[in-house]
Amino acid sequence: MVSTVSTSENIHKIRQEIQALQPWLVQVRRQIHQFPELGFQEQRTCQLIAQKLREWGIEHETGIAQTGVVALIRASKPGPVLAIRADIDALPITEKNDIPYRSQHDGKMHACGHDGHTAIALATACYLSQHRDAFAGTVKIIFQPAEEGPGGAKPMVEAGVLKNPDVDALIGLHLWNNLPLGTVGVRSGYLMAAVELFRCTLLGRGGHGAIPHQTTDAVVLAAQVVNALQTIVARNIDPLESVVLTVGELHAGSAYNAIADTANLRGTVRYYNPDYEGYIGKRIEEIIAGVCQSHSASYDLKYWQQYPPVVNDSAIADLVRSVAETVVETEAGVVPECQTMAGEDVSYFLREVPGCYFFLGAANPQKGLDYPHHHPRFNFDESALAMGVEMFVRCVEKFCR
Template identity: 40%
Template sequence: MALDPETLLREAKALQEELVALRRDIHAHPELGSCEVRTTALIKKYLEELGIEVRPCTETGVLGILYGGKPGKTIGLRADIDALPIQEETGLPFASKNAGVMHACGHDLHTASLMGAAKILSAHRDALCGNVKFFFQPDEEGNGGAERMVRAGCLQGPDVDAVFGGHSSTGRIAGHYGLKYGKTYAASNPFTILIRGQGCHGAYPGSGIDSIAVACQVVAALQTLVSRRIFATDSAVVTVGSFHAGTAGNIIAGEAELKGIIRTLGPEMREKMCRMVKETAEGVAAAMGASAEVQIRTSYPGVVNEDGFTALVQQAMAELVGQEGVELETIPNMGTEDFGYFMDGIPGCYCSFGFGDGRNECRFPAHGPYFRANEAGLAYAAALHANVAVRYLNGGR
C-alpha cells in the first residue's frame, strides 16, 4: 500500500477508537516523573506486539526502534509520558484513579498519538527507507528526562539524523497544527538567593540587619532587569516565585531565601541575564550591609526549530489538512520544554497539535484540575508523526 498522506490519515482515523481507549487508560492511571512504571509497561507491551524492538534506556520510559525494509536515515519521534501532582476535578468517567496525580498537560494525548503512529508505520516497515526511533520520554515536567535519555544513548545505534515532536494545544481546534520557525521555546535557569543579614529583637532593628527588607529590595531590583537593562526587541523573563524568611512576628529575620527562574531566548541573552541576576542580588545586599549567596542552575536548553526540517514538517502538515490547517506562529513561547536536549547538533522541529473543540468544553488551561481535551485530535497527531517520518525517510530531503 502506498505511503501517501491520504493513506496515513485514513489509517490514523481508523485507529481513533483504539487511540481513545489508550489515552483514557493512560489518563486514568497517571504517574509522576520517574515513577511511570505502569505507563512504561503498557507502551513496551504495545510496541513489542507490533514487532518493534524495545531497548533498555532509562529506568522508566521506552526506546523503540522500527527498522525499515530499505537502508536510509534514522528519524526520532518523541512523546513525553509523565503526569503532574494535581488532584483532578473534571468529573470525567475516565478521571484519574491516583489521588493527587493528573494528566493535566496532555502527555496522555502525546503518548497515545505516538503509539498510534508506531502502529501505522510498523504496518509499512518494508516500504520505509530508513529507521524510526520512538522516544517515550519520562519526567519532562520535573527533572529533564530527555537529558537522561540522551545520556543513555538513545540518539546512537543507529544514529538519529533528525528528531520531531509536538505538544497538545487546546487553544487550537482538532485537525489544525501550529508551527514556528527558529526560536520556539525558552531556555531556563532556576535560581536560589540566600540573603544573610543579622537577626535581632524586633524592638531594636538598629542592632541588626533586616534580611526581609534586603530581600524585598533585591526582588524589586530584579524586576527592572528586563525593563531597563535589555533592549525591548530581546526576550527574557525573571520570576521570583518563592520568598521565605522569619520565625516570629517580633523578631528581625537574619536570613531570607528567594527562589525563581530566568527564561531567555538564545545563549548570549542566557549568559547575560544569569550574570545580571547574580550581580544585582549581591550588589543590593552589599549596599544594605548584608550578603547574598546566589546559586543559578542550568536547566532546559531552548528549542530552536531548524529551518530546513521545519519546512519539511510544514509540508507534511499541509499534505494532511491543507494549508488552511497549518497555523504559522511568529512569537516564541517563553515556557520551557526539554525537547531541546534531543536537538543538540541534530536538526529538529517541535510543533503543536490541535486538541481544542472551538467551544467551551476545552477552555480550561493546562496544569489545572479541570483540564480537558478534544480527543478528535488524536488521529491527526498520530498521522502527522507518521507523515513526517515518511516524508523524511522516503524523499523528504
C-alpha cells in the same frame, strides 16, 4: 490493534485507517491519565508501552535513562533514520477535573498532555509496523521520561539513543491548548525558551518588630531584591530581545510582631538568544550582592540552567509545515507565530540532530477544554489524537523515502 479501513481518501483530512484508531487512542490515553507518574518513576507507563510493542512484534529496548523506552520500526528497504520523540511523565498537581478517568494517584496529574503524546506515539508505531512498505529506512520512537523535571532528554542522549542506528533527524509534537483544535503551530528557529532556575536565601538578623534598629530585616532585603531584579530585563537587555525573569516564591517570617532573619526566594529566567547564557545569572548575583552589602547582610545563591532553547532546523520545519498543510482543513490552520517562553528538554535532542518540534492545537472552548497547561483542570479535546498520528505518519512517509 489492526485496522482494515481503506486509505484511498487521505488528502486534507485524516486517512480513514488512522481515524479508525481514534477509540483505541482515547482508551489508552485515559488509561495513562488515570495512573500518572513523576519523572524517572514511570514504571507502570513504561510497562504499558513495552507491553503494546511486544504485542505488535516491534523491536524495542526498555530501561534507558531509568524508565525510557526506544522502539525501532525497520522498513523493508534501506533509507534514512527518523526519530519521533514523546514524553511520558506527569506533574505533581492534584487534579480537579470531575471525569471518569480522573487521576487515581493523589497529588499527581497529567496536566500537560504527555498522556496524549504517549498514545499518539504508540499508535504511530503500530501503524508504521503494519505499513513497512510505505517508507524506507528506520523510524526510531523515543519514549522519554522526566521532561517536567529533572530532565530525561539529556541522559537519554548520553545513553546513546540517537546512535545505532544513527538518527538523521528528529520530530516531536506537543498537544497545545494555546491553539484551537484542528491547527498546527510550526516555525523555523527559536520555538521555546531556555530555562534557568535560581534559589536564594537572604541572611539578615531577626528581632522584635518594635525595635528594628537592632535587626537587619530580611523582608526589606527581599522586597528590594525582587524590585531590583526586574531592572535586568528593563535596563540590561536589548528591548528587541525576549527575556522573562520571574520570582515565583518568596517566604519570610513567622510572626506578625517579629522581624525575619531570613527570606527565601525561588525563580526562573527564560530567553531565546544563547548570548544571554551565563549573563543573566551573573547580573542576578551582582544585584543580590549589592543589596545585601548595603544592609550589611549576606546571601546564599544557587543558579543553574535546566534546559537550553528549542531551536528548529529550517529544512525539517519546512517538511513538517508542508505536511501540516495537507492535514489541516484550512490554510489558516498552519500557525507560524507560535513561540512561547515555556521550555522543553527536547532541546537536547535538537542540539545533536536537525529536527522540528511543533504544536498540535487541542483546545475546544465549547467543551470547556481550554484550561492552560499545568492547571489542575487541564484537559484537551481528544479529537486531536488521530490528527497527531496522521502528522507523524505523513512526516515519516515524506522524509523516509
